[in-house]
Amino acid sequence: MNFRSTIRENKHGKEEPTYGASDPTNLRNFDKVGIPIDPMKDRRKKPDNHNNWRWNDSQKKWILHGEPKLKLSNGRVVTEKEWQRMLINRSGKT
Incomplete structure (x- = not known):
């Protein structure tokens, strides 16, 4: 699996939040590989x-x-x- 994330820049040249496989919102990929997720970043459960x-x-x-x-x-x-x-x-x- 590829866990790279990319950085987007808005039209003013400022960096926006990253997206991609290593973004903590894409948690299914982390589960598949068995990488533990910080409970504070796992939106699926409190x-x-x-x-x-x-x-x-x-x-x-x-x-x-x-x-x-x-x-x-x-x-x-x-x-x-x-x-x-x-x-x-x-x-x-x-």
């Missing part, structure tokens, strides 16, 4: 389901909206602030 992600077409990556959340081993989803409070409360109970 990096995780417990945060609020939105796809940004201009940057071609997932953007986190809102406060980051953590998923605990018991399945509970907490914000980072809640997690810090839980750690502080538990460390004081020795």
Whole structure:
């Protein structure tokens, strides 16, 4: 497979985003060859389901909206602030 990308120039001589087989939007070619894809660049699936992600077409990556959340081993989803409070409360109970 050929993974070269080409650079286009607009009419003002400025470079535009690349396109071709190595463009992360052409993900099927990467899957065929077995090249791992960065989860932030894979538009087919969100990096995780417990945060609020939105796809940004201009940057071609997932953007986190809102406060980051953590998923605990018991399945509970907490914000980072809640997690810090839980750690502080538990460390004081020795």
